[in-house]
Amino acid sequence: MAYDVTVILDDRPGELARLGEVAGAAGVNLDGFAAFTGEGRGVVHILVDDDRLEALRDALDQAAMGVVEAREVFVVSVADEPGALGELARRLADANVNIDLAYTTFGGVRVVFATDDLQSARAVLAG
Structure with missing residues (x-):
């Protein structure tokens, strides 16, 4: 975690x-x-x-x-290409998961997300 x-x-x-x-x-x-x-x-x-x-x-x-x-929080690998962040955020939004914090990590293209519904967010992005 x-x-x-x-x-x-x-x-x-x-x-x-x-x-x-x-x-x-x-x-x-x-x-x-x-x-x-x-x-x-x-x-x-x-x-x-x-x-x-x-x-x-x-x-x-x-x-x-x-x-x-x-x-x-959960950390997700993101493709290093235009629109990748938008795609992830859209998937969460469509599942009615509100992102209240997001930032990138060191050493690669990964995004940290915080939400009041981690379980739903993980499920949305896992599938």
Whole structure:
């Protein structure tokens, strides 16, 4: 299983570096991430395997960079061609599955999806 971990940082130089250093020191590989800033804060979404989730939580807590939310997500391989994302998103939409988070991963063409109905989303994209 994969988890999306949401961390809120101060919007200042070095915070993302510190987050990466803390995760690295804990032996946690970040499989993907997305980061956005606004209103003086940074919102970071990190993709980690479930077997490293607690290690990441503990390391971030010790560094006073607490986890706001950790939730199960699913990661789908996507063809590296025009329209591929649209096709996947359309299949989910046609099954009435709402995507509330999506970002890509490192090392290939894969998309992370979060939804309130993981079971339906997985079933739609598996078949």
